Amino acid sequence: MSELVRLTDVTKVYQGGITxxxxxxxxxxxxxxxxxxxxxSGSGKSTMLNLVAGLDRPTSGTITVGGTDLAKLSEAGLARFRRDHIGFVFQFFYLLPNLTALENxxxxxxLKGNSATVRARGLLDQLGIKEAADRYPARLSGGQQQRVAIARALINEPTLLLADEPTGALDTHSGEQVxxxxGRLHGDGQTILLVTHDAKLATRNAARVISVMDGKIVDDARLETTERSAAEVIRVRGEELKR
Ligand SMILES: Nc1ncnc2c1ncn2[C@@H]1O[C@H](COP(=O)(O)OP(=O)(O)OP(=O)(O)O)[C@@H](O)[C@H]1O
Ligand SMILES: [Mg+2]
Incomplete structure (x- = not known):
């Protein structure tokens, strides 16, 4: 594997922020x-994702994606970088209500036209919502809307897929499906950086869990240790329940 993203001593202080x-x-x-x-909540997860996406700039430190130092890009350059390399999925889907799923x-x-349409329909099919292509978002469930949003994030074959609490607004079952x-996209080689509150979903699907607290990384666990700590949590909870 080769490195795709590197953050070096990245600090972000928002205007008016004390820390x-x-x-x-x-x-x-x-x-x-x-x-x-x-x-x-408030530990800096979305801030980190937004900086990697080039949606915002750090106060200090460097971020490179695919070897490109984002600080060296102009605003227009950043917009191009986002379009060419980044797919972003948000908690609340942000589909345009007056466009069909396919149009979204x-x-x-x-490149518009026939080949893009074929690819978009193919993505909706791959994501299990082929039948939703010509419907408007209001007629889709939350889980279906999120899958449309994922298809939209994938249409330009992004190098990096970023997802900020993509299951946060979904019921348990739809969340698991998403x-x-x-997980399947990752199996096909997609690099994914996911923010989630749900430890169970995180440890079941991601191979690495970075824990953030007060704007600092406090833990960085690869699968094996994560599985072990998850098993430990389940064991402890189980014993608590028995009492
Ligand atoms: N645009 C902004 N302007 C000022 N302060 C902000 C802004 N965005 C975030 N913050 C502050 O920065 C800190 C980190 O916020 P961030 O949104 O990154 O946290 P988070 O870990 O994503 O939280 P949550 O789990 O609630 O989504 C918080 O104290 C927040 O209030
Ligand atoms: Mg957040």
Whole structure:
């Protein structure tokens, strides 16, 4: 594997913020990795994702994606970088209500026309919602809407798929389906950086869990140790329940 993302001593202080949202974060993400970022509310998870996506700029430190130093890109360059390399999935889908599912998927497509439409329909099929292509978002369940949003994130074959609490607005079953889907995409080679609150979903699907607290990385666990700690949590909870 080769490195895809590198954060070096990244700090983000928002205007008016007393403490940094991120405080000296360094991390490296390999191509093909499925990494979950976990941590309490306000710990800096979304900030980290937004910086890697080039949606915002750090106060200090460097972020490279595929060897490109994002600080060296102009605003237009960043927009191009996002379009060419980043797929972003949000908690609340953000589909345009007056466009069909298919039309939503096609919004970021660089080359319009027949081949993009074929690819978009293929993605909806792959994500298990072929029949939803010509429906409007209001007529789709939350899980279906999120899968449309994932198809939209994938239409330009992004180098990196970022997902910020993609299951946060879904019921348990739809959430599991979306996570399984991300797992399958990872199986096909997609690099994924996922923010989630759900330890069970994270440890079941991601091979690496980075824990963030007060804007710092406090733990970085590869699968085996993660599985062990998850098993430990389940064991302890089980014993608590027995009492
Ligand atoms: N645009 C902003 N302006 C000012 N402060 C912000 C902004 N965005 C985030 N913050 C602050 O930065 C810190 C980190 O926020 P962030 O959204 O990254 O946390 P998070 O880990 O994603 O939390 P959650 O789990 O609630 O989504 C918080 O203290 C938050 O209030
Ligand atoms: Mg967040």
């Amino acid at each position: 940094g949202a991120l405080n000296g974060v360094s991390a490296s993400i390999e191509r093909g990795e499925f990494t979950a970022i976990m941590g309490p 998927v096609l919004i970021p497509a660089q 996570m399984e889907l991300l």
